[in-house]
Amino acid sequence: MFKFTMKKLWMLTALIGLLSIVMMGCSSESSNTSDDGKKDGATKISVSALNNYPPLMFKKEGKLVGFEHDVLEAIAREENLEIEYKEMKFDGFIPGLQSNQVDVASSLLIREERKKVVDFADVFLKSGLVLVVAKDSPIHSLEDLKGKTIVATQGSTTLEKAKELAAKYGGEAKPLKETDALYTDVENGNSDALVLNSPTVDYRLKVDGDNVKFRIVGEHLTVDEHAFAVKKGNKKLVEKINSGLKTIKENGEFDKIHAEWFGK
Template sequence: MFKKPLFKIVAPLAAASMLLAACSGDEAKNSEGGEITKIVAGTEATYAPFEYLDDKGNVVGLDAQILAAIGEEMGVETEIKNVGWDSMMSQVTTGEIDMGAAAITITDERLETYDFTEPYYEASLLIVTKEDSKIESFEDLKDKKVSVQINTTGHIAAQELQGVASSNILAYENFSVALTEVLNGSSEAAIGDNAVILEYIKNNPDSGLKAIEDDSFEVDYFGFMVKKGNKELLDLLNEGLQKIKDNGKLAEITGTEIE
């Protein structure tokens, strides 16, 4: 029914190896044979454990690790730039970057504009609210102020429940702000991806927050996003992804299996 986005908050994960060099999406192919030698991905690095910044300002997290593992298997350099959620979408379209790597849920609507790899992670939405809240289900949010990350599946779910024009939906550029709004009482709950919410609660046991599951939320699948029609890059990513599925590297990185 609903598909989710992905949010980010600082968490202690192992840094993924990234090669930093100025390169636009159109420069991912070498000038001679057209072979892809480097992939530049965009992300929104406030969504731990999938992407966040380490103390040196490098993008790290599960997506960075997965992309680096694909690059290693395929003999391709990889770089991830923290460009922001909406900017990531537009820069993939314009070719400023080659792909999006930001815990992006594969949806029918997005498939109209972009191409996606095979799924690499299975997720579902959760509700996060204060421990003393009387909210127990998704339906309880019908007339409540709810914070979300803009243009994500959490945002879509809130609109499905309250209506697209609802003034009770507070949409922000990243999920960390949405979560802060719950902490400071500006919203009564937030909707986001399960891994992100659970990671935050685990690393902030005194936050006073709790997570709520609801059967209304369907399972979602994350994929890497490329410009529509970029078959060469899509095939390379899918081949590398299949290799790290087969050799167990993907499960080692994410801690979970996916078909």
């Protein structure tokens, strides 16, 4: 009788252990999604980011925000990516890709010379470069740039355009590393005009409202396309970005983000 009871007790213990293992497995399966919607095993990627490039990417209350930021986060949710943002100077973006410091570069315009050294994902925004001056500036046309100093962001296409305008109209192109510094330089009279992307300028004028200190001269200087860039040959990551971008455009998330930052 005693042996029989012990045998039954042993079997019962084994059964309880087996059930515990099964329950643990079920629990694991039900908790493989985190609070932010990312599943366990998300692919980690690093993104170079400007912290002063509104409304595309900038810092507000200590956190990176902006149109590009929100688009990247929406793509990440769709493709199960986990993003680490690395704040860098713009002229370090492409070298950062080439040296594997980052996996993705934001805030880049597609250029033929850049295509030779990085791979671009699909276009997510179209814009153009504009010439900006102080509200009371005597500059009202490109011809008025004769002998004037045009400031732009070092290492960017804005500086290329500033140099082109300076050469054409007999002025001087001046590089600065910080986007905010461009406005300050013009406001303080150290430079006469600046060149920037239209979304950034439009956002600045909108935020300034009645206290606006700047104005755009003439029409867009260029027609530009924005796209995220990766190291040359990283086709897998390009495919993930394109897949996520396509999804958020189809499900309406992209339009919501665009409306939030641009109002249309």
